[in-house]
Amino acid sequence: MLKSELRKAIRERKRRFAQEELDEMAFYITEKLKRHPRFAAAHTIMLYHSMPDEVNTHRLISETKDKTILLPRVTGSHEMKLCVYNGPDDLRPGAYGIMEPCGSVFTRYKDVELAIVPGMAFDINGNRLGRGKGYYDRFLPLTVNAYKIGICFGFQIVDKIPTEETDIAMDDIVF
Numbered sequence: 001m002l003k004s005e006l007r008k009a010i011r012e013r014k015r016r017f018a019q020e021e022l023d024e025m026a027f028y029i030t031e032k033l034k035r036h037p038r039f040a041a042a043h044t045i046m047l048y049h050s051m052p053d054e055v056n057t058h059r060l061i062s063e064t065k066d067k068t069i070l071l072p073r074v075t076g077s078h079e080m081k082l083c084v085y086n087g088p089d090d091l092r093p094g095a096y097g098i099m100e101p102c103g104s105v106f107t108r109y110k111d112v113e114l115a116i117v118p119g120m121a122f123d124i125n126g127n128r129l130g131r132g133k134g135y136y137d138r139f140l141p142l143t144v145n146a147y148k149i150g151i152c153f154g155f156q157i158v159d160k161i162p163t164e165e166t167d168i169a170m171d172d173i174v175f
């Protein structure tokens with residue numbers, strides 16, 4: 001299946017769930033993520049501030065106190081940077097209405113131990129289908145030491161994702 005067709009099929013699957021149902025499933029997924037040995041061990045974690053149709057990370061972000069949390073800031077049509085999360089008052093809506101920290105840009109990419117990456121779909125080999133702009137595929141090569149965990153709802157796991165040279169595979173998937 002083509003990437004565009006797969007994105008459409010996943011959007012249709014999402015529509016069968018109410019927002020409350022997605023958020024309830026997300027609660028269990030993020031609890032599972034917290035118990036992941038890589039999450040427990042990491043001091044510096046790249047996360048994402050979820051949009052309504054993604055695994056909700058808002059609570060995970062605000063409740064993780066003992067770690068440095070980094071969130072993306074969209075700085076161009078295909079470019080993102082990382083910013084340090086300094087608490088809920090520090091967030092402002094950025095591109096696509098996604099909440100972003102206003103604070104300092106984080107550039108010590110080698111220090112990122114764990115990257116939690118959203119996706120439209122994943123396969124069991126760790127291949128990822130994003131929203132089609134290539135933001136993560138361009139960014140993730142910078143975080144050379146990061147263990148990469150894809151995160152999604154169960155209905156976003158598919159048999160096979162069509163891949164390109166530039167696609168970055170995940171080390172594990174939590175769903």
Ligand SMILES: Nc1nc2c(c(=O)[nH]1)N(C=O)[C@@H](CNc1ccc(C(=O)N[C@@H](CCC(=O)O)C(=O)O)cc1)CN2
Pocket residue numbers: 048049050051054072073074080096098118130131132133134135136
């Ligand atoms: N929560 C979150 N933050 C993120 C991402 C993400 O996927 N999720 N990104 C990961 O890349 C980057 C932002 N990239 C994005 C790319 C497309 C769309 C989006 O809503 N696309 C529409 C299509 C609209 C259009 O083409 O302009 C869609 O998917 O319906 C959102 C974010 C960085 N921050």
Ligand SMILES: Nc1ncnc2c1ncn2[C@@H]1O[C@H](COP(=O)(O)OP(=O)(O)OP(=O)(O)O)[C@@H](O)[C@H]1O
Pocket residue numbers: 003128129130131132133134135136137138164166167
């Ligand atoms: N490292 C890269 N350098 C240049 N172009 C790239 C790179 N990675 C991806 N692209 C291009 O960006 C476009 C979108 O890629 P793709 O469909 O894989 O995005 P995605 O991973 O689904 O999206 P996202 O990462 O934003 O969630 C494609 O045309 C792809 O060739």
